[in-house]
Amino acid sequence: MDEKKFIHIDMDSFFVSVELLDAPHLQSQPVAVGGSAAERGVISTANYIAREYGVKSGMATATAHRLCPNLVLLPTRFDAYEAVTKKLDAIFRRYTDKIEFLSLDEASLDVTGQPHCNGSATYMAAHIRAAIERELALTASAGVAPLRYLAKIASEVNKPNGLFVITPQNVRNFLDDLDVRKIPGVGPKTYSVLENLGCRLCSDVTEEKIPFLMHYLGVHGFYVWERCQGIEEHEEKVSDIKSLGVERTLPSDCTDFETCLEELGSLFKSLDDKISDACEDDNTIIKNLVKLKFSDFSISTTEAPATSLCKDTVNSLCRMLWDTRRQGRAVRLIGLSVKVKKKVNDDMQLELPW
Numbered sequence: 001m002d003e004k005k006f007i008h009i010d011m012d013s014f015f016v017s018v019e020l021l022d023a024p025h026l027q028s029q030p031v032a033v034g035g036s037a038a039e040r041g042v043i044s045t046a047n048y049i050a051r052e053y054g055v056k057s058g059m060a061t062a063t064a065h066r067l068c069p070n071l072v073l074l075p076t077r078f079d080a081y082e083a084v085t086k087k088l089d090a091i092f093r094r095y096t097d098k099i100e101f102l103s104l105d106e107a108s109l110d111v112t113g114q115p116h117c118n119g120s121a122t123y124m125a126a127h128i129r130a131a132i133e134r135e136l137a138l139t140a141s142a143g144v145a146p147l148r149y150l151a152k153i154a155s156e157v158n159k160p161n162g163l164f165v166i167t168p169q170n171v172r173n174f175l176d177d178l179d180v181r182k183i184p185g186v187g188p189k190t191y192s193v194l195e196n197l198g199c200r201l202c203s204d205v206t207e208e209k210i211p212f213l214m215h216y217l218g219v220h221g222f223y224v225w226e227r228c229q230g231i232e233e234h235e236e237k238v239s240d241i242k243s244l245g246v247e248r249t250l251p252s253d254c255t256d257f258e259t260c261l262e263e264l265g266s267l268f269k270s271l272d273d274k275i276s277d278a279c280e281d282d283n284t285i286i287k288n289l290v291k292l293k294f295s296d297f298s299i300s301t302t303e304a305p306a307t308s309l310c311k312d313t314v315n316s317l318c319r320m321l322w323d324t325r326r327q328g329r330a331v332r333l334i335g336l337s338v339k340v341k342k343k344v345n346d347d348m349q350l351e352l353p354w
């Protein structure tokens with residue numbers, strides 16, 4: 001089996017950088033994209049000059065103006081950004097068709113077994129960054145690693161306009177000194193539990209901590225432990241797992257949870273029908289997943305283990321996304337899906353993650 005290789009590409013201050021292509025005279029000024037202070041808007045993206053004043057994504061525009069009185073504020077133009085994202089996708093496709101966009105400006109590429117650059121993911125990442133700069137006049141940061149989530153973390157190390165590689169030999173070293181807050185899924189709530197257990201670095205999250213983590217955080221605690229060890233959820237053979245899902249773009253952007261739940265209820269019915277049509281006898285449901293796409297086109301997904309499509313599970317997943325990931329944005333699309341697995345003998349050997 002080929003050793004897994006992932007490249008994570010994250011564009012540098014994407015929305016602003018796209019805007020500056022059309023307004024080069026603003027290059028040397030603090031610039032941000034977002035809603036106006038008069039409409040109680042928030043900052044979507046700020047360029048690095050504005051960031052020096054403390055302006056950042058998610059901040060109220062009024063606050064941003066206070067911190068940086070010279071800030072040039074531009075309205076968001078999602079059409080323009082989406083057009084660039086399509087071009088990015090075309091560049092990525094030269095190297096792999098296994099591409100997952102996390103938002104308009106961030107994508108995870110699985111380049112395992114690809115023949116380009118003699119199979120070197122590091123060179124592929126360098127070529128991709130060069131192509132983006134040459135063809136789109138934009139810069140991207142990239143991370144390369146044998147695990148998908150580590151590639152994402154790596155992409156932040158030399159940001160902006162940088163590359164960082166974690167080889168399989170360096171995974172343990174890299175994780176040892178890593179702040180646990182860098183691990184996906186470790187938000188303020190999880191971090192306070194970890195901190196109380198004396199875990200600030202991944203190397204503090206030892207095997208002895210597992211019972212405590214599971215006690216306070218449930219199965220999520222176990223996932224966190226795995227991530228701190230450099231274990232990514234066992235990637236099952238793709239042929240054995242399939243995904244069945246439905247999604248709907250809402251007629252208007254939604255800021256009301258009840259409406260969101262109603263939509264989810266009707267998606268539930270359609271998915272339930274789809275499952276009875278498509279599932280064979282030797283299939284078993286292993287997960288429920290809910291996805292929300294927000295008004296800035298970023299996507300959040302969450303999932304829970306399940307043996308059927310379960311209304312309570314789905315509703316609480318949606319509530320979780322709504323409470324923890326929405327951050328005031330409206331919801332424009334809801335997706336609901338299940339992962340279905342072909343039943344296999346329990347004593348079949350599990351393949352190691354890589």
Ligand SMILES: [Mg+2]
Nearest residue numbers: 010011012105
């Ligand atoms: Mg970015």
